[in-house]
Amino acid sequence: MGAYWILLVAAVVLLVQAGLFRRFALRKLTYNRAFKVSTCFEGESLELIEVIENRKLLPVPWLRVESQFRMGIIFRGQRNLDISEGQYNQNHKSFFSLQPWTKIVRRHDVTAAERGVYRLGTVSMTSGDLISYHKVVRSFPLDGKLVVYPEPLDISEMSLPVQTWMGDMIVKRWIVEDPFLRSGTREYLDGDPLNNINWKATARSGSLQVHRRDATADYRIKLYLNIEDHELMWSKATRPEPVEYGIRLAAGIASHLLSQGMELGLGSNGSMEEATEFIDIPVSGGNEQLELIYESLAKLELSRILSFHDYLEQELHRLDGNHDILVLSTYMNDRLQSMLDRFKEEGHRVQVTILQEPGLKRKVAAI
């Protein structure tokens, strides 16, 4: 027996294993990945969980799982990643070796650094034999996404006009009184229900006194966010920082106002992810509205559909009833000013916040 015999046998065995792994390596191999949560805020940490199962007797010597993510989520082990040249996407890869009948649950620590929608997209699996003579590739789409909300800025210490919009607004004349609002006492009149009597005041005054109630009305606030970073912006914002700041500010304002029981709507001239329409969230209240606003702000792209002036003109015709309007914009010029004057003429109250680089003093201009 010579070395040639050993090498001949080895060559045959290697070819057989190559064929075997080529044919069966990806069979009965299941793969899934998901984020542990479906939504989170900027800066929060979360887990990306990969589950891979080899449901067969044949082991898998190596398996590479590749996918693409938008930039903006940071994996703890950055050596696991190749960041593509465009700086918009990152290629994520996971490398496995699987024994027969084995399940591996891999948990990646991830930090959501930027707001946005991160879809799991298409995953491609590559495997092969022990000496990589043959390789097999399979691609398949995965459902699932992570929506990273913008970090809501704490506006409680900011000198923004929203501080004045606290609670209900008392109106002079209304049909039905607000049963929760007591403004004092008055003399009993015929027809007043007995449960409305204020007994303490009656005892003090010596005559029947009842609670005085006022009529109230809710604020209906519409927030307009301009995603243009300067007056002459063509299509995409080249200086995204002030606009991103505006988005966080809008999230903070929405959180603050809606938590106070007020109603708020949102509009912007920017495009939504995979959509060609504006953000247009009608005025409403509650937690669902807050989530809707957060999600819309997460999906907001920094590319405009219309100039802010034209957008406001369009809104002027669409807006029903009187609203309190808060405009968040990086600039203010004569055209915008005249447009906002027209809003005022229509009976709306308008306030403008000029967005600047984060950290710089914000100017609040009330019109």
Add this chain to the structure above:
Amino acid sequence: MKSLFRDLPRAMGQGVVECLLFFPILYIPMAYLFSQSYMIVWLIVLIFGYAGGFAASRLFRLNTYFKLAFWACVIGVLVSMSLFGLSLALFVAVPSFITAFYRGGRMEHISWYTLFPGHYYLIGLIAYGGSSFVLSFAPSFDPYFSILTVAGALALIVTLFIVNRNSVEEQSIPGSEGPVIERRVLQQNRGMIVALLLIIGVIVLIPQLQQWLSALGKMIASWFAGLFNSTPEVHEPPRENLPEVGNLPFSEEAASPPAWMEFIEQLALYVFYVIVTVLILFLLYRFARSLPNLLRKISVWMNRLMSRSPNNEALLGYVDEETEIEHEKAIHRFKRLLNRVRGSESSERNGEPDHNAARIRKLYRKILIRKIQQGYQWNKSRTPRETGQDLKAWGKAEEPMSEKFIHLYEQARYGHRTITDEEMQDSLKELKHQ
């Protein structure tokens, strides 16, 4: 200097691999020109030639081709002449030492993977194959042939391990900072290479194994024959008392055993081969299964011994949980296969009540195994009823087991009730409709 001593063993190891892979080119001329004792000495000198080249390149900055080649030639000639004087051996010694020194020097400047790429392994193995085939017809090389065979086997082992490691690293698409691969991946690959080498070893040694097995089988067969043979053992008469072969009359020649006995002997041998083959395969399978655990334990032990912390897994940025999937063991499958074979033999007994209960149980097991293979996570502690509900909730099973079937199974499994043919047929029909 400290780093030099740290890197020298690596350079020498790489030198050993290079010498091993291109051993035929070195060894065949050596066999004819060197004496036996000088061969081993020269191989050791060559390894130190790599180390010398590496050290000289680092210490004296031999960073150009010319400087390195010049010093390699000078030292190569000096060392060779000091060992062999002026003899024909210099024709092998000088070029081989120059090459070793030069390549050792280059290892200091270039990554060894670049200096010794993948196709060099293939060339080395082809050199082994070609040379050993040609030299198998040269009787003058017979005394050296076994060394070439052993070296060829070692070269194959080294090649498989290194090529596997390189291919795994390459497939992980390393970034600029080099590959970061989990230790478990490497261990499992090494385990698979060991299993592959064992298979190659078994196949290569089949002719020898066959001879050994044949001898063993014959020994056992003769032992059995002696055991059942009531006639006393007839001792062979002393050689000197036997008449000469030429003088024996034709009729007194020993009668050959009957044909049926030969047939039985052959059959017994084949059965023996089959049993031994199955046994070897089973042992190989068991070994392959236990190998990763064994390697892991050895690795942990070695790390503890050398006070080494786990390697760069912190850089990977993830945590893995590995679990075994509930599945039917190979031995159970084999048993089931045997049962099926037996079942087909006695299919005429299908109508018996006890058999119906067994069939219901078998059917239940079969459905469950299929669902487990599809991805269902079976919980042993659940009752059949709970399992049925769980399967419904799982979603991928569209009514895999009806209430009626589960009820029937419960009665067959726990109730010890006889299942009638009608009930059996009903459940079968129901399952077929689903």
